[in-house]
Amino acid sequence: MIEKLDEILEENFHEMVSVRRYLHQHPELSFKEVETPKYIANYHRNLGSDVKEFVGGRGVVATLKGKLPGPTVALRADFDALPIQEENDLPYKSLVPGVMHACGHDGHTAQLLLLAKALHAIKDKLAGTVVFIHQHAEEYAPGGAIDMIKDGCLEGVDVIFGTHLWATEPLGKVQYNTGALMAAADRFEIVVKGKGGHGAQPHYTKDAILIGSQIVQSLQHIVSRRVDPLDSVVISFGAFEAKNAFNVIADTAKLEGTVRTFDEGVQNNVINYMKEVIDGIAQSYGATAQFNYYKGYPALINHHDEGELVKEVSLNTPSIKEVEYAKPQMGGEDFSYYLQHVKGAFxxxxxxxxxxxxxxxxxxPKFNFDEKAMLHAAKLLGRLTIKAFDEYKRG
Known part of the structure; x- marks a missing residue:
């Protein structure tokens, strides 16, 4: 059955590429996806799947029931694009100014659609149910996953798998993990309120730029001196705004940045430490500072046995030449929400x-990937589905 699935996928690879390139030409931003979910729903409907649209907003869920009863395996792909002007010179480059698929979500969608087609072709041999979760808005918090879950996309699901095409790793390589894989991705804002004045008379002012600079430097001491060295934490600033004339000392400065952690306890401690430092520095200058912290996606923690299943399947897939344990990465992914509700791995x-x-x-702006990777990913997800049918039936 696995060999037949691979054969069908290979026969339809040209269609997979065609679907990907169509989606690449017609990208849609997070929470603004209109035509993409219609395209996905119509594709599944033409296969004969049970299709639900507008799941959690703009998500699509399609269900394929095998001939025989068994466990329910969910497979997830995201389909939103990014606010980036494409710089690739390709015949299928984005037709939407300022928007492009710069993270591979077009490939994720194409590989899952063609996998659905292949699984339909062998559904009489399947002992279980496959739920295809096509998720909107992965790129922009709060993301689409949390609302799709609230809307029931995981009802009856026993296990879930997902993969990300990783263009910085060689074709034919798989990176798996059995624990923490991606970090919680949070955002913060700090607004310093001082007292502006003439650049020649700093002693009459409460310099918001100076205060903000002290905050930037001091918050890095949290990472090096307030957190256990064995716990991973990143505090990074991405914006510092206090525009004035060259000879005017600013009375207001706005700072923005991100915090990345893997442990919720560490995350909460960092928030408290940041507030202490920010308030302390502002008060020492006779100024004030407003601190707003926004928790984003939680850390993505794979389930151990499901991570090992990814390893096993990858090692036994002929097109995969290298299987490597993935070190935790500080990027965020809202697949994490699914793993808080059911077993699975990314x-x-x-x-x-x-x-x-x-x-x-x-x-x-020049991001691209080898389209053969979609075939590898589809084979892996298909093999994982069939293997999980057997594993969870026994379990």
Whole structure:
């Protein structure tokens, strides 16, 4: 059955590429997806799946029941794009100004649609149910996953799997993990209120830029001196705004940044430490500082046995040449929400073209990937589904 599934996927690879390129040309931003979910729903409906639209907002869920009863396996793909002007010179480049698929979500969608087609072709041999979760708004918090879950996309699901095409890793490589894989991705804002004045008379002012600079430097001491060195924490600033004339001392400064952690206890401690430092510095200058903290996606923690299942299946898939344990990464992924509700695992499928020396990273205007990686990913997800049918039936 697995060999037949691989054969069908290979026969339909040209369609997979065609679907991906169509989606690449017609990207839609997070929470603004209109035509993409229609396209996905129609594709599944034409296969004969039970289709639900507008799940959690703009999500699509399609269900395929095998001929025989068994466990329910969910497979997830995201389909939103990014607010980036594409710089690739491709015949299928984005037709939407300022919007492009710069993270591979077009490939995730195409590989899952064609996997659905392949599984339909062998559904009489399937002993279980497959739920295809097509998720909107992965790129922009609060994300689409949490609302799709609230809307019931995981009802009856025993296990879930997902993969990300990883263009910075070689084609034919899989990176799996049995625990913490991706970090909680939070955002914060700090607004410093001082007292402006003439640049020649700083002693009459409460310099918001100086105070903000002290805050930037001091918050890094939380990472190096307030947190256990064995716990991973990142505090990064991405914006510092206090625009004035060259000879005017600012009375207001706005700072923005991100915090990345893996442990919820560490996360909460960092928030408290930040507030202490920010308030203390502002008060020492006779100023005030407003601190707003927004928790984003939680850390993505794979379930151990399901992570091991990814490893086992990858090692036994002929097109996969290298299987590597993935170190935790500080990027965020709202697949984490699914794993808080059901068992499952998320993994990376290498998608770097063989002749590439220095690939453009994800979210870059020239991002692209080797389309053969979609075939690898579809085979892996299909094999995982069939293997999980057997494993969870016994379990």
């Amino acid at each position: 993994f990376f499928t290498g998608a770097m073209a063989p002749d590439t020396v220095d690939p453009y990273p994800h979210h870059h």
